[in-house]
Amino acid sequence: MIKIPKRIRLANLPTRIEKLDRLSKELGGPQIFIKRDDQTGSEISGNKIRKLEYVIQEALEQNCDYLITCGGIQSNHARATAAAAARLGLGSCLVLRSSGNDSLEGNYFLDKLLGADIEFITPEDYKERRMEIMEEIKARLVQQGHRPYIIPEGASNGIGTFGYYTGMEEILEQEKQMGIIFDAIVLAVGSGGTYSGMFLANKLLGHETKIFGVNVCDDASYFKDRIYDILQDSFRYIDKTIDFSKDEISIIDGYVGKGYALSTVEELEFIHWLAKLEGIILDPVYTGKGMYGLVNEIKKGKMVGYENILFIHTGGIFGLFPKKDLFFE
Numbered sequence: 553m554i555k556i557p558k559r560i561r562l563a564n565l566p567t568r569i570e571k572l573d574r575l576s577k578e579l580g581g582p583q584i585f586i587k588r589d590d591q592t593g594s595e596i597s598g599n600k601i602r603k604l605e606y607v608i609q610e611a612l613e614q615n616c617d618y619l620i621t622c623g624g625i626q627s628n629h630a631r632a633t634a635a636a637a638a639r640l641g642l643g644s645c646l647v648l649r650s651s652g653n654d655s656l657e658g659n660y661f662l663d664k665l666l667g668a669d670i671e672f673i674t675p676e677d678y679k680e681r682r683m684e685i686m687e688e689i690k691a692r693l694v695q696q697g698h699r700p701y702i703i704p705e706g707a708s709n710g711i712g713t714f715g716y717y718t719g720m721e722e723i724l725e726q727e728k729q730m731g732i733i734f735d736a737i738v739l740a741v742g743s744g745g746t747y748s749g750m751f752l753a754n755k756l757l758g759h760e761t762k763i764f765g766v767n768v769c770d771d772a773s774y775f776k777d778r779i780y781d782i783l784q785d786s787f788r789y790i791d792k793t794i795d796f797s798k799d800e801i802s803i804i805d806g807y808v809g810k811g812y813a814l815s816t817v818e819e820l821e822f823i824h825w826l827a828k829l830e831g832i833i834l835d836p837v838y839t840g841k842g843m844y845g846l847v848n849e850i851k852k853g854k855m856v857g858y859e860n861i862l863f864i865h866t867g868g869i870f871g872l873f874p875k876k877d878l879f880f881e
């Protein structure tokens with residue numbers, strides 16, 4: 553048994569794995585399954601809550617009473633943090649990237665409803681000095697008598713990694729129950745923490761499932777470095793390390809499209825098509841691009857040899873609403 557950090561239980565786990573019969577038939581190749589991590593909860597829904605279970609446990613052990621984090625205006629992570637904070641009676645402050653003129657929609661609307669303090673910063677400040685800005689907010693809150701804790705973007709750090717370490721353990725258990733082996737797992741990559749956790753568990757537990765990340769921003773080389781660093785940070789929490797090279801981190805590049813949180817017509821049409829075909833709603837920022845990537849790789853013959861592919865539905869439904877006017881044009 554590998555000893556990993558403790559967590560606070562917040563998510564509805566385990567999440568179901570379902571087979572996508574019509575999609576599999578349509579593509580005529582591998583059997584495609586989907587893990588419904590979009591159903592980890594409602595206010596807290598999506599992948600971030602798995603990471604937050606470990607991060608917030610650490611925060612509570614440090615006796616914190618305020619969570620500070622950051623993200624884009626429609627950040628699922630910021631919304632999940634605000635929801636978890638309210639659920640636990642903690643304060644929350646969200647530092648959101650905005651270029652102005654954001655309508656009160658989707659995650660941002662929920663952030664307000666959940667009582668989070670919101671501070672907007674420009675995309676430049678977000679890129680260059682978001683950590684500094686969160687430190688300033690922390691100092692201000694300390695002066696007011698609070699005990700704040702800063703969660704980095706996406707909760708993608710060493711401790712957050714254990715969210716999907718446990719997620720991978722859950723999948724291995726489900727494989728046994730279902731009598732199936734997933735030879736490839738595919739997921740969208742935005743800040744790297746989800747991929748890191750799955751990769752860590754796969755290695756440490758001696759499994760040989762191929763894990764593919766479809767990046768939704770930056771590029772493959774950026775994420776290989778980023779995931780490598782997150783994994784190094786995660787080793788601080790366990791008494792083991794793993795030997796691996798960056799080449800083993802498999803990132804499928806080429807599906808960023810117009811850029812982070814921007815949608816092409818093809819991506820939106822794909823989301824609509826899959827919703828009608830399978831009754832599964834993907835989000836425009838992450839899972840829409842991730843699944844679009846997977847389907848296109850299968851069509852191009854790049855996934856030959858994989859018989860059972862598991863796609864992780866990491867959530868994000870609220871991000872669809874601000875884009876409703878782009879559909880059905």
Ligand SMILES: *Cc1c(COP(=O)(O)O)cnc(C)c1O
Binds near residue numbers: 600838839866
């Ligand atoms: C954040 C997010 C991801 C990406 O996960 P990372 O751990 O940040 O790489 C994927 N899907 C959804 C819906 C997300 O909100």
